[in-house]
Amino acid sequence: RYAAGIDIGGTKSAIGIVDQQGTVIAKRTLPTDQSVTPDVMVDRIADALKELIQDTKIDEAELIGIGIGAPGPLNTKKGTIVKPPNLRGWWDFAIVSSFERHFTVPIHFENDATAAALAEKWLGAAKEAENFVYITISTGIGAGIYSHGRLITGSTGNAGDVGHLVIDPAAGACVCGQQGCWEYIASGTAIARQASQLLGRDVSTKEVFDLADDGHVQMKALVDQVFRYIGIGCVTLINTFDPELLVIGGGVSQVGDPLFDCIRDYVSRHALNPTGRNTLIMPAALLQDAGLIGAAALVHIPY
Numbered sequence: 001r002y003a004a005g006i007d008i009g010g011t012k013s014a015i016g017i018v019d020q021q022g023t024v025i026a027k028r029t030l031p032t033d034q035s036v037t038p039d040v041m042v043d044r045i046a047d048a049l050k051e052l053i054q055d056t057k058i059d060e061a062e063l064i065g066i067g068i069g070a071p072g073p074l075n076t077k078k079g080t081i082v083k084p085p086n087l088r089g090w091w092d093f094a095i096v097s098s099f100e101r102h103f104t105v106p107i108h109f110e111n112d113a114t115a116a117a118l119a120e121k122w123l124g125a126a127k128e129a130e131n132f133v134y135i136t137i138s139t140g141i142g143a144g145i146y147s148h149g150r151l152i153t154g155s156t157g158n159a160g161d162v163g164h165l166v167i168d169p170a171a172g173a174c175v176c177g178q179q180g181c182w183e184y185i186a187s188g189t190a191i192a193r194q195a196s197q198l199l200g201r202d203v204s205t206k207e208v209f210d211l212a213d214d215g216h217v218q219m220k221a222l223v224d225q226v227f228r229y230i231g232i233g234c235v236t237l238i239n240t241f242d243p244e245l246l247v248i249g250g251g252v253s254q255v256g257d258p259l260f261d262c263i264r265d266y267v268s269r270h271a272l273n274p275t276g277r278n279t280l281i282m283p284a285a286l287l288q289d290a291g292l293i294g295a296a297a298l299v300h301i302p303y
């Protein structure tokens, strides 16, 4: 029994066939071409999936479902993409019915961070946890919430959009219209933007960390401030959900120990209850293919 996992992203989309153990037996990546209609893009993805099915010689009857992970805001009740900032060509697109033109198996559809949380529960850092929050710190910030042994998806699949928790109302305006959202001040994008302003030239997120490591005072101060902002958001999630574990993934988490040490230190001093202060904080275990494994998990794992 196999599931297809489809991870829709702003620049590329990944398509994979995943078995019941979570092994990716075949995959393809396609550029997400926003110059064509999303229906045409779905046609290309469907063709790629049909090719994968043929190449792997699995019986079509063994494909038990398709899981789709996509950036929010979306509407899982209606099966639509709503208005993700990096997927403008897909706003209000009925993605589930578009895939139903090509396939008859059940289609599961959730936001990408929620799907990634389920992947960490299935195969990653949260296998043993009944209550955890998965946080991705990447282009933006998002979360998937797993509580009482189930995913918390919300009424339309948008629960966990923690990138828009207000952390510093004195900071600048976010795309959502609020001031000082978590992702506006602590995402990979935010790090590069703030550093570029300070240095008066374009700086990449990675370069900010390298400069800070080399003792650049301004960049070190920026990195410290960002790590503290990440700590603040983590404390808010711990106080809200009382999880056993936080799992942290996304490009910025690649920084590793310096980030995790700062978060653990901040949480150990500021979570309200003594148990919360000891919340385990672990890096995500699934890096490669996390998106498509998460999408396939929606088919293989009850949530």
Ligand code: ADP
Residues within 6 Å of the ligand: 009, 137, 138, 139, 140, 187, 188, 189, 204, 205, 206, 209, 250, 251, 252, 253, 254, 255
């Ligand atoms: P996406 O947001 O498309 O899912 P990623 O999870 O890779 O992509 O996150 C991209 C962000 O993470 C970018 O801001 C990038 O600069 C940053 N990033 C990627 N790798 C690293 C790294 N090794 N160290 C620090 N930042 C990184």
Ligand code: ZN
Residues within 6 Å of the ligand: 163, 164, 174, 175, 176, 177, 178, 181, 184
């Ligand atoms: Zn916002």
